[in-house]
Amino acid sequence: MSIRDLAAGADAGTTTVRRRLGVLLASRVSVRCDLARPLSGWPLSAVYFASVPARYLRESTQMLAGMREVRSCSITAGPHNVMIDVWLRAMSDVHGFEAHVARQVPHLAIDDRSVVLRTVKHMGRLLDRDGRRVGVVPLRQPQGTHGVAGDEN
DSSP states (O other): OOHHHHHHHHTSOHHHHHHHHHHHHHTTOOOOOOOOGGGTTOOEEEEEEEEOOGGGHHHHHHHHHTSTTEEEEEEOSSSOOEEEEEEESSTTHHHHHHHHHHHHOTTOEEEEEEEESOOSEETTEEEOTTSOEEEEOOOOOOTTOOSSTTOOO
16 A cells, blocks of 8 residues: 555554654554465465474574465474464475474474365455455454443443
């Protein structure tokens, strides 16, 4: 989106939006850009549930974060204390990625995996077979909740 479009959407001047955007980007804000995964050459997604001894968590997750297939790596609580979301080119890459991880991250044990062949909804957006947005699924609050604490509207 251009600065002009951002300014129009924010009902602010372009100079103000440019300055505020510069401040945001200079801070620790991360910019996220999603794309149509089936058109990217990486049509499959897999989530690996793994375990690493606590003393090796930092080292192991740093190594995982440097792998090109890894889209996100999260430290969690429970028997699988690491979740790894990866993009793959083909089904045969599921085990190839595991072998690569075993060589590069020796303290990590992959306990389970889930292969995602097609994503129909992502970040509140409905996707077609090519991974392009075709609709929106609005996020709703469960009945009986009031949103942010102290917000009565």
